[in-house]
Amino acid sequence: MYVRSFLLLVLWLVGANSHLLKFEDCGSVKGRVVQVDFVPCGYLNIEFQMLETVQNATILMNQIVEGKPEPAPLPYIYACNQYDFYGLRCPLRAGGRYNFSLDLAQEEPEFHLKGRFTLKDLSAHVIFCSQFSFWFC
Template identity: 30%
Template structure:
């Protein structure tokens, strides 16, 4: 059993929801490549995000560049219009990534996605980007969600 499989098994045994990785679309990862996107808890797809709760987002990616910094930018895409979606920590170097980021290394970006009570009940696409020093995307992913009461 490899290390990643062992880690997933350990999380399952600790009581975390074991769900399939989230289906995502790459939206222009020019400085890296995404391997897996996990949102916890997310037991169905699109992920149902309940108002007033927070969700854990884990993106496993490899970098094609060296970067001293990384900055997350998140938008909700509603009817083709990107609307900024605030997250608690924009600094990727404080979100599970040890900076400086090295070329050809794999990283686990960890952040939370809070869903405010005042958000409307709606289906939308989340666009999550992690930018390098040059503002190029270490990763850019789109994934569908549904905000529910």
């Protein structure tokens, strides 16, 4: 609870620097993305709404290179087991709105990326799939 409150406070404080990103749905089934908020050199936040209840979920990130998705590793594939990391707690209930948050601050040079994020239940059914362009710092 405290970590989520802290993360929301940080997002609110840097809100003046945040950008709502245009996103494309790429096959959402059990949920839908409501908005994607991006803070350059900071956080990526995907707000989504559940259409069905799921007990647990995995998150996958791909970078789109020449129109084809290529895996881009995330620190944890289980979206709910690392609450302090992604801000999700399972089960994800039908009708609920949730925020998947990812810290993008890195020590590498800045680069632009077209990415695809897919949240799946443990039976590999797609909850949401969304793709958009953003940049790492």
